[in-house]
Amino acid sequence: MITELSLHERTLSLFRYPKRNNETLQAWDAGDEYLINHVEEMGLESNQHILIINDNFGALSCWFSEKHRITMMSDSYISHQGTQANLQRNHCPDVNMITTMDDVPSDVDLVLIQLPKSNRHLVWQLSQLRCALKDTVPVIAVNKAKEIHTSTLKLFEKHLGETKTSLAWKKHRLVFSSANSTTINQVSPNTQWSVDKENITLNNLPNVYSGESLDLGARFMLEHLPTNPGIKHVLDLGCGNGVLSIKMGQLNPDIKLTCIDESFMAVESARQNLISNLGSERDIECIANNCLDGMPATDVDMVMCNPPFHQQQAITDHIAWQMFCDAKQILSVGGQLLVIGNRHLGYDGKLSRLFGKSNVKVVAANKKFVILQATK
């Protein structure tokens, strides 16, 4: 796996986050290279204020911080940590880091965007740029050519302004736009809906997982969460909008709930949703983290987990594995990890390896999903 990005007679050493010994995936892609080459050819004066949105592991922030003032904006805690680690590794100057819930700085000279996976998040980002930027500020986005559809360009035209694309290079394409649309479309960051057959209403900020409708796995899990007076503290690992915690809190009115997600918008949505559905008197904590990094073993009786199988664009099961290992660390003896997954993902094998085969049981299964309980 290559860790040296060499362009224009300069080399950066870049790793994904967290850094893993057996990593097979690179910390940057051809889209980052295309943007770097393009901006280098623009011949920018130095000390411009560049806003870099959705920088995955900081390749762009590291590159451009040498000569420019950088604001890195991302919803991902992992991207923040990865960028910070790569900046330090390469002795780069400091970069201002903000989330996509923060205001777009008003004095930006150039915007570079790695297009986000979710169109709702893209529309939110474009609408924020339209409100904050002068129409003279170039906005250059990048993605795999096959991911840039006519509908993507229409979103740019509608929410930002005039838009053109480049030729493809290494299967990537650039999108050139500026904040000059004749009308400003007001975009709300909130999407609200009620969960069928439950007394739960959820607000979803733009980048929350399954923010437009309930995840099918979560639906199945809701039907099998326990009422158990012995449980005092439940941790929701990869909480998304907090739906599992809300149900658990309704079934068990005295429990403490800790919600963890690597998306800042998920953490904020979960916080709002727990308060609006359970009341403001409950003992809750919502925290952005990579799995349970650095969290001390406390009195956790149960961890609930509907694990992700993507990290940015890459399909991977290392996060699920990390979540299971961290859950085992943090659980008190006798505590339970409750996991839902597609049947084909083989989580039973992973849990048996960690907890011992006799401590893993199937709580429920249907054609698509299986819910497993592992006891420490």
Ligand SMILES: C[S@@+](CC[C@H](N)C(=O)[O-])C[C@H]1O[C@@H](n2cnc3c(N)ncnc32)[C@H](O)[C@@H]1O
């Ligand atoms: C399949 S979704 C489940 C969301 C919610 N619990 C539900 O059941 O609808 C997985 C969640 O894990 C989060 N996630 C992904 N990688 C993570 C990591 N390394 N640490 C913490 N959360 C992570 C994602 O942002 C996403 O919200």
